[in-house]
Amino acid sequence: xxxxxxxxxLEYHKELTAGKPIRxxxxxxxxxxxxxxxxxxxxPLVKVGDPVKVGQKLGDSDKLISAPVHSSVSGxxxxxxxxxxxxGAVSKAxxxxxxxxxxxxxxxxxxxxxxxxxxxxxxGSFPAxxxxxxxxxxxxxxxxxxxxxxxxxxxxxxxxxxEEPRSxxxxxxxxxxxxxxxxxxxxxxxxxxxxxxKIKDAVGQTNIRAVLVxxxxxxGGEKELVYALLKREVPSGGFxxxxxxxxxxxxxxxxxxxxxxxGMPLTERVITVTGAxxxxxxxxxxxxxxxIDLIDDCGGFAGNPKKVILGGPMMGITQHTLETxxxxxxxxxxxxxxxxxxxxxxxxxxxCCRCVDTCPVQLMPNFLADYSQNxxxxxxxxxxxxxxxxxxxxxxxxxxxxxxxxxxxxxxAKKAKK
Amino acid sequence: MSQFSLTHAPHxxxxxxxxxxxxxxxxxxxxxxxxxxxxxxxxSIVLIAxxxxxxxxxxYLMLFLRGKKALTADVLSAVITGLLLAMVITxxxxxxxxxxxxxxxxxxxKHAFGGLGFNIFNPALAARAFMLAxxxxxxxxxxxxxxxxxxxxxxxxxxxxxxxxxIMNMPGHIDTYWQLFTGSxxxxxxxxxxxxxxxxxxxxxxxxxxxxxIPVSFLLTVAALSALFGADPIFQIMxxxxxxxxxxxxxxxxxxxxxxxxxxxxxxxxxxxxxVIRLLxxxxxxxxxxxxxxxxxxxxxxxxxxxxxxxxxxxKIKNKINDKRHN
Numbered sequence: 001x002x003x004x005x006x007x008x009x010l011e012y013h014k015e016l017t018a019g020k021p022i023r024x025x026x027x028x029x030x031x032x033x034x035x036x037x038x039x040x041x042x043x044p045l046v047k048v049g050d051p052v053k054v055g056q057k058l059g060d061s062d063k064l065i066s067a068p069v070h071s072s073v074s075g076x077x078x079x080x081x082x083x084x085x086x087x088g089a090v091s092k093a094x095x096x097x098x099x100x101x102x103x104x105x106x107x108x109x110x111x112x113x114x115x116x117x118x119x120x121x122x123x124g125s126f127p128a129x130x131x132x133x134x135x136x137x138x139x140x141x142x143x144x145x146x147x148x149x150x151x152x153x154x155x156x157x158x159x160x161x162x163e164e165p166r167s168x169x170x171x172x173x174x175x176x177x178x179x180x181x182x183x184x185x186x187x188x189x190x191x192x193x194x195x196x197x198k199i200k201d202a203v204g205q206t207n208i209r210a211v212l213v214x215x216x217x218x219x220g221g222e223k224e225l226v227y228a229l230l231k232r233e234v235p236s237g238g239f240x241x242x243x244x245x246x247x248x249x250x251x252x253x254x255x256x257x258x259x260x261x262x263g264m265p266l267t268e269r270v271i272t273v274t275g276a277x278x279x280x281x282x283x284x285x286x287x288x289x290x291x292i293d294l295i296d297d298c299g300g301f302a303g304n305p306k307k308v309i310l311g312g313p314m315m316g317i318t319q320h321t322l323e324t325x326x327x328x329x330x331x332x333x334x335x336x337x338x339x340x341x342x343x344x345x346x347x348x349x350x351x352c353c354r355c356v357d358t359c360p361v362q363l364m365p366n367f368l369a370d371y372s373q374n375x376x377x378x379x380x381x382x383x384x385x386x387x388x389x390x391x392x393x394x395x396x397x398x399x400x401x402x403x404x405x406x407x408x409x410x411x412x413a414k415k416a417k418k
Numbered sequence: 419m420s421q422f423s424l425t426h427a428p429h430x431x432x433x434x435x436x437x438x439x440x441x442x443x444x445x446x447x448x449x450x451x452x453x454x455x456x457x458x459x460x461x462s463i464v465l466i467a468x469x470x471x472x473x474x475x476x477x478y479l480m481l482f483l484r485g486k487k488a489l490t491a492d493v494l495s496a497v498i499t500g501l502l503l504a505m506v507i508t509x510x511x512x513x514x515x516x517x518x519x520x521x522x523x524x525x526x527x528k529h530a531f532g533g534l535g536f537n538i539f540n541p542a543l544a545a546r547a548f549m550l551a552x553x554x555x556x557x558x559x560x561x562x563x564x565x566x567x568x569x570x571x572x573x574x575x576x577x578x579x580x581x582x583x584x585i586m587n588m589p590g591h592i593d594t595y596w597q598l599f600t601g602s603x604x605x606x607x608x609x610x611x612x613x614x615x616x617x618x619x620x621x622x623x624x625x626x627x628x629x630x631x632i633p634v635s636f637l638l639t640v641a642a643l644s645a646l647f648g649a650d651p652i653f654q655i656m657x658x659x660x661x662x663x664x665x666x667x668x669x670x671x672x673x674x675x676x677x678x679x680x681x682x683x684x685x686x687x688x689x690x691x692x693x694v695i696r697l698l699x700x701x702x703x704x705x706x707x708x709x710x711x712x713x714x715x716x717x718x719x720x721x722x723x724x725x726x727x728x729x730x731x732x733x734k735i736k737n738k739i740n741d742k743r744h745n
Contacts (some may be wrong), residue, residue, distance in 0.1 A: 350436055395427075
């Protein structure tokens with residue numbers, strides 16, 4: 001079985017939503033479309049009071065790394081103001097009151113990936129057209145589609161692979177043609193044999209292979225997947241294109257294919273709403289739908305909700321309000337019950353080496369955290385803090401409950417500020 | 419205030435905390451401790467009890483003096499130190515010596531350096547060295563199992579060339595191995611029964627409490643160097659405190675290096691020093707000093723032996739124009 005060095009086996013809890021069909025979420029009364037959804041923040045192109053249609057461009061930017069944002073509903077712009085962002089910060093967003101008619105804007109023939117506003121749908125949110133236009137001098141031989149979905153609870157990619165295997169494969173073929181690569185690989189963890197079979201059938205006799213990878217966190221990490229499949233390492237500070245490959249998400253490939261077929265930009269995506277809700281589901285959701293609407297759609301909370309997380313339990317971000325809207329890259333709304341939320345006090349390191357032995361990029365998280373805690377950020381950077389993929393394994397395994405990944409992230413943030 | 423708890427990722431944690439890991443370590447030591455009691459009689463129980471009690475009380479006192487809260491992990495780590503100390507001294511030791519040793523281990527070796535996680539030397543082994551220096555005669559009095567008549571250990575016999583001769587006579591050969599394996603021989607309280615120690619070691623390896631690299635490199639180095647010096651490698655591995663030291667002392671998380679390469683070097687260094695002391699030095703046994711000496715090198719190893727991080731030293735593929743695309 002193909003895999004990478006390090007990593008851990010987690011309790012996956014995917015049974016809550018695995019195999020459930022994707023259903024359409026209810027049309028939101030108000031859509032909150034963030035102007036910052038991958039790349040530079042966009043400038044609004046609409047004013048308060050303007051009527052908008054589904055697929056109409058709401059904002060764009062002239063920065064290199066950016067992608068436009070589009071309306072997911074038809075109706076009227078009611079405000080352009082700060083709203084809670086999935087990242088935990090606040091950011092400018094366009095509020096649209098839906099008229100419920102879903103009137104569509106005119107479709108665009110041969111819509112470009114940038115104009116379709118497509119970003120990395122696996123959570124990375126990096127504008128997709130940048131990845132698909134590797135700078136001259138990069139010889140891309142392999143494009144990898146990530147269908148590993150290694151985070152616990154999340155099943156949106158799984159559901160997509162079951163229901164839209166052809167679209168995913170066609171999307172990958174499009175990417176292969178665009179970048180001139182010979183090989184395509186769709187990687188799926190071996191806990192999803194049904195998805196593997198569907199994809200394998202859809203692939204048929206092409207230059208694309210469906211490959212099973214070991215179910216181990218973080219198998220779906222870009223660096224880990226490249227190593228597992230090709231035994232190549234992404235150079236420190238570099239990108240997969242530096243070693244001749246591109247890694248994209250199955251959701252992104254599907255979105256690209258869909259926009260090519262319909263001429264419409266990206267306005268909806270599949271997400272998993274799971275955990276302490278009455279009816280955990282895989283939902284097709286309009287971008288900008290607020291968490292509170294999705295919780296209602298899934299029958300409301302079950303038990304005592306204590307944490308609301310956008311993303312998975314290992315890397316997701318806790319939300320202080322249910323007003324936060326879904327962004328293009330949001331994969332999951334996870335509600336954790338009080339009994340599953342434990343708060344710990346940090347103790348001193350006993351040097352057990354669990355973080356060292358499980359780190360998927362072979363860092364020494366304990367030392368990096370020590371440096372960061374003592375404000376020796378430069379030393380943390382010297383020892384490889386920038387190579388950290390922030391998967392959270394070190395904090396997960398630490399028997400003394402040190403917040404290792406948090407301290408490493410702090411060192412990285414301090415470096416970025418300089 | 420929000421009704422929701424706001425924390426940074428990850429939002430789930432492993433079940434194993436330090437208290438659980440230490441409980442496993444204690445359980446893994448029990449077979450050898452019980453074997454020791456069976457072999458060496460009532461004074462063994464007295465030694466184990468007095469050593470553990472003294473260690474735990476000293477731990478509480480030191481934490482109180484340093485103004486710290488006593489956590490479960492602190493107390494359990496003191497239990498391990500007390501138990502290990504009793505296991506590495508001879509069963510002829512009077513109980514008050516064990517108490518003084520445990521007090522020394524916890525107060526000087528552990529807390530003077532900052533308590534749990536900060537000590538440079540293994541507390542139990544440092545205390546054994548302290549006791550050996552203070553009471554050299556009693557600490558090298560080795561009662562034989564069951565009859566308690568004192569005699570020399572196997573390693574001491576080899577040192578004085580007595581056992582070597584008996585090994586040459588083939589009938590004694592397999593008997594010697596059997597004695598070492600079952601523990602029916604002179605030696606420290608908990609070091610003699612190889613089989614009991616291995617049961618605990620396998621448990622710790624399965625639970626991933628200890629790292630396999632250190633015992634493997636330790637034992638292999640001892641075997642290889644012994645063979646090089648013309649000694650019997652199998653005998654050298656089973657004799658003395660090597661099994662106890664390699665699986666339970668050298669693997670002490672606090673005093674071993676953190677890196678993978680560092681752990682190999684540490685284990686090999688322990689093995690080399692052990693063989694040098696045993697075969698070339700003045701003492702019959704060298705495991706205790708070998709581990710203590712390598713403990714001293716741990717900070718140095720941690721600083722200079724660093725594992726390669728993913729993607730370091732990898733060259734970017736550059737300046738290859740993709741002909742197909744630009745034609």
